Amino acid sequence: xxxxxxxxxxxxxxxxxxxxxxxxxxxxxxxxxxxxxxxxxxxxxxxxxxxxxxxxxxxxxxxxxxxxxxxxxxxxxxxxxxxxxxxxxxxxxxxxxxxxxxxxxxxxxxxxxxxxxxxxxxxxxxxxxxxxxxxxxxxxxxxxxxxxxxxxxxxxxxxxxxxxxxxxxxxxxxxxxxxxxxxxxxxxxxxxxxxxxxxxxxxxxxxxxxxxxxxxxxxxxxxxxxxxxxxxxxxxxxxxxxxxxxxxxxxxxxxxxxxxxxxxxxxxxxxxxxxxxxxxxxxxxxxxxxxxxxxxxxxxxxxxxxxxxxxxxxxxxxxxxxxxxxxxxxxxxxxxxxxxxxxxxxxxxxxxxxxxxxxxxxxxxxxxxxxxxxxxxxxxxxxxxxxxxxxxxxxxxxxxxxxxxxxxxxxxxxxxxxxxxxxxxxxxxxxxxxxxxxxxxxxxxxxxxxxxxxxxxxxxxxxxxxxxxxxxxxxxxxxxxxxxxxxxxxxxxxxxxxx
Amino acid sequence: xxxxxxxxxxxxxxxxxxxxxxxxxxxxxxxxxxxxxxxxxxxxxxxxxxxxxxxxxxxxxxxxxxxxxxxxxxxxxxxxxxxxxxxxxxxxxxxxxxxxxxxxxxxxxxxxxxxxxxxxxxxxxxxxxxxxxxxxxxxxxxxxxxxxxxxxxxxxxxxxxxxxxxxxxxxxxxxxxxxxxxxxxxxxxxxxxxxxxxxxxxxxxxxxxxxxxxxxxxxxxxxxxxxxxxxxxxxxxxxxxxxxxxxxxxxxxxxxxxxxxxxxxxxxxxxxxxxxxxxxxxxxxxxxxxxxxxxxxxxxxxxxxxxxxxxxxxxxxxxxxxxxxxxxxxx
Numbered sequence: 001x002x003x004x005x006x007x008x009x010x011x012x013x014x015x016x017x018x019x020x021x022x023x024x025x026x027x028x029x030x031x032x033x034x035x036x037x038x039x040x041x042x043x044x045x046x047x048x049x050x051x052x053x054x055x056x057x058x059x060x061x062x063x064x065x066x067x068x069x070x071x072x073x074x075x076x077x078x079x080x081x082x083x084x085x086x087x088x089x090x091x092x093x094x095x096x097x098x099x100x101x102x103x104x105x106x107x108x109x110x111x112x113x114x115x116x117x118x119x120x121x122x123x124x125x126x127x128x129x130x131x132x133x134x135x136x137x138x139x140x141x142x143x144x145x146x147x148x149x150x151x152x153x154x155x156x157x158x159x160x161x162x163x164x165x166x167x168x169x170x171x172x173x174x175x176x177x178x179x180x181x182x183x184x185x186x187x188x189x190x191x192x193x194x195x196x197x198x199x200x201x202x203x204x205x206x207x208x209x210x211x212x213x214x215x216x217x218x219x220x221x222x223x224x225x226x227x228x229x230x231x232x233x234x235x236x237x238x239x240x241x242x243x244x245x246x247x248x249x250x251x252x253x254x255x256x257x258x259x260x261x262x263x264x265x266x267x268x269x270x271x272x273x274x275x276x277x278x279x280x281x282x283x284x285x286x287x288x289x290x291x292x293x294x295x296x297x298x299x300x301x302x303x304x305x306x307x308x309x310x311x312x313x314x315x316x317x318x319x320x321x322x323x324x325x326x327x328x329x330x331x332x333x334x335x336x337x338x339x340x341x342x343x344x345x346x347x348x349x350x351x352x353x354x355x356x357x358x359x360x361x362x363x364x365x366x367x368x369x370x371x372x373x374x375x376x377x378x379x380x381x382x383x384x385x386x387x388x389x390x391x392x393x394x395x396x397x398x399x400x401x402x403x404x405x406x407x408x409x410x411x412x413x414x415x416x417x418x419x420x421x422x423x424x425x426x427x428x429x430x431x432x433x434x435x436x437x438x439x440x441x442x443x444x445x446x447x448x449x450x451x452x453x454x455x456x457x458x459x460x461x462x463x464x465x466x467x468x469x470x471x472x473x474x475x476x477x478x479x480x481x482x483x484x485x486x487x488x489x490x491x492x493x494x495x496x497x498x499x
Numbered sequence: 500x501x502x503x504x505x506x507x508x509x510x511x512x513x514x515x516x517x518x519x520x521x522x523x524x525x526x527x528x529x530x531x532x533x534x535x536x537x538x539x540x541x542x543x544x545x546x547x548x549x550x551x552x553x554x555x556x557x558x559x560x561x562x563x564x565x566x567x568x569x570x571x572x573x574x575x576x577x578x579x580x581x582x583x584x585x586x587x588x589x590x591x592x593x594x595x596x597x598x599x600x601x602x603x604x605x606x607x608x609x610x611x612x613x614x615x616x617x618x619x620x621x622x623x624x625x626x627x628x629x630x631x632x633x634x635x636x637x638x639x640x641x642x643x644x645x646x647x648x649x650x651x652x653x654x655x656x657x658x659x660x661x662x663x664x665x666x667x668x669x670x671x672x673x674x675x676x677x678x679x680x681x682x683x684x685x686x687x688x689x690x691x692x693x694x695x696x697x698x699x700x701x702x703x704x705x706x707x708x709x710x711x712x713x714x715x716x717x718x719x720x721x722x723x724x725x726x727x728x729x730x731x732x733x734x735x736x737x738x739x740x741x742x743x744x745x746x747x748x749x750x751x752x753x754x755x756x757x758x759x760x761x762x763x764x765x766x767x768x769x770x771x772x773x774x775x776x777x778x779x780x781x782x783x784x785x786x787x788x789x790x791x792x793x794x795x796x797x798x799x800x801x802x803x804x805x806x807x808x809x810x811x812x813x814x815x816x817x818x819x820x821x822x823x824x825x826x827x828x829x830x
Contacts, residue, residue: 046538050554189603189604189663191606203570323709324686331537331539335538343708343709343712346710347712409566453680456680457652
């Protein structure tokens with residue numbers, strides 16, 4: 001009940017005309033940076049940060065978080081329209097969102113994505129409103145073995161479920177792990193796989209790889225198939241948007257499952273990227289139409305989007321309560337918090353309840369504002385697909401290169417984009433899945449770090465992954481998911497023999 | 500937008516140039532603050548505080564852009580500035596990593612590729628334990644580690660960096676052996692200690708203050724020649740100045756502090772260095788800077804380029820001995 005009272009106080013703070021205007025401004029700028037791949041939320045928020053120096057902390061955080069919501073929505077837009085994810089967490093959206101757009105259902109895919117994202121975010125805020133006292137305490141139970149177990153669970157939920165052969169999935173994933181090891185290793189402090197190139201010290205940016213693999217790779221394939229987008233003739237009217245909204249409740253099972261997965265991963269804190277991949281994997285596994293996934297299944301858009309946003313929202317709470325940012329954007333915001341004179345940590349909730357609850361209330365409002373604004377842009381964005389490929393193709397190439405350059409202002413990255421583009425094309429032709437490679441690149445070094453730390457803690461004993469109830473449960477779940485397809489094969493074979 | 504500001508700026512700069520002909524160097528385009536850590540880290544914090552202080556008080560007309568280049572423990576940023584030889588618009592923020600990093604890995608820059616400008620603060624290091632830890636003071640902590648070698652898990656930020664170096668120095672000075680576990684950041688080490696997954700860490704005050712205020716962790720001693728500045732109570736009835744120095748507490752390591760340093764690429768004009776020193780001197784007078792020092796519990800200093808060069812040289816000599824002993828020197 002105390003939380004509810006606090007939340008109402010928060011609404012009083014957040015619902016002023018000034019703050020709502022900040023939300024609208026923030027969301028609009030967010031959509032803009034989200035739509036330009038490479039610019040993305042972290043860059044956008046740090047560009048905006050100097051503006052907030054003279055603001056009151058509550059207003060400042062409302063502006064920055066609103067921009068973040070806008071950027072997340074904008075990122076989904078490019079994932080669906082151009083197969084270029086703006087953020088790691090929207091990679092899974094491309095798997096079915098882009099095929100839908102190619103089939104001429106761009107408007108439907110965008111609407112589905114935005115609605116699922118908003119549902120996920122609202123679910124997430126309700127969860128943190130209800131559990132705010134308990135969440136931080138739970139997150140404290142997580143140490144390196146638990147982190148490793150969560151990442152392992154994500155990998156396990158992905159392997160053996162692809163339509164490609166498990167062998168190809170494994171090859172792709174291992175390549176991803178190899179790319180993730182390039183650069184300086186935190187645990188040993190030594191350089192790996194840099195071959196003496198100074199430019200490789202910082203590692204290979206995940207975003208650069210993704211822009212090449214998805215953006216350029218897809219473009220080469222499209223060109224080969226005959227210079228046209230199949231969605232050219234598709235016209236989107238506001239009616240289509242309303243129609244999709246009306247049919248949204250059909251996906252309630254997927255939505256609910258994804259929201260729960262997302263909230264759990266946000267709190268634990270496995271993060272939005274792991275959440276969206278895991279949710280996509282589970283949606284496919286439990287779907288009656290497994291074959292449809294990867295070629296434009298609506299549930300394949302709903303699942304990652306809902307999980308991504310509920311995780312992103314839930315992750316804000318442990319971040320503020322523990323002072324550990326869960327994403328690059330969160331890290332920039334935390335830097336802001338300190339400049340405004342606040343110390344993130346357990347005492348923030350006690351010292352500045354107006355700030356914390358004002359922020360939580362603004363998360364409700366900001367997401368509503370964001371979804372209304374982005375839904376009204378759907379016909380506009382979908383119209384982009386009607387531009388002939390001869391024009392939009394070169395534009396995409398330019399956008400890809402600008403995006404890759406913005407990541408670290410390094411010209412070497414441009415060569416990487418080209419190389420990854422060719423690799424992406426080769427993967428497509430040889431029918432190797434790209435997703436496992438991307439997943440391994442995003443979570444590979446985190447999983448490795450957690451594993452190494454666990455090994456130092458246990459002096460080399462694997463028993464540490466079963467040393468308490470929490471980590472054992474997650475590990476057992478992961479192993480179950482990993483061997484599920486194998487067990488299924490075994491059972492069906494036994495049954496055939498028994499007959 | 501950008502074009503317009505640049506244009507106004509060029510106009511302004513040329514107008515000022517006529518008036519103040521004796522001021523030899525002044526910025527004619529935006530200045531880049533190169534931060535050799537990720538967003539939210541200690542180096543990022545000081546750079547953004549200085550940016551805020553300059554912009555709020557309009558200390559210069561030049562625009563300031565902050566770029567984070569924290570890859571490879573900060574090497575990414577140093578290489579970036581080192582390559583921009585003679586470019587006075589790459590104002591680079593670091594710690595002691597500028598001159599220590601090249602020893603532990605081959606990174607593509609030498610410490611002489613950058614010239615010192617200033618060091619504005621010294622960050623303190625403390626030994627922290629969990630609130631329920633049986634160790635009430637540094638002495639019993641060290642005794643326990645001696646009685647049971649490698650049983651105590653020390654967490655810290657990064658590998659072969661300041662935190663691990665300090666743990667090695669403590670080992671050498673006392674004969675106690677620890678297990679060191681590197682995390683990505685001091686913030687992570689703080690949370691791991693609050694959750695009692697590790698036994699101790701050597702965080703800076705700012706990295707542990709949230710947990711300290713909440714009474715989840717307890718400081719044992721500070722590696723400073725004298726106690727920290729007097730101030731209000733931070734946690735329960737404890738103020739920063741109530742924490743004994745490690746020397747008082749029985750660990751024969753008197754000082755271990757990390758300078759917050761600023762650099763420019765080698766080959767920049769002499770007056771450019773002077774311009775930045777003047778700018779930083781003005782920053783020191785601002786309210787934002789005073790609040791920053793108080794909030795992060797650092798010791799304020801203002802080293803000139805030659806003082807910083809000497810400080811670096813002394814520290815290098817001491818630290819390289821540790822690297823040698825631990826076998827961390829890059830071949």
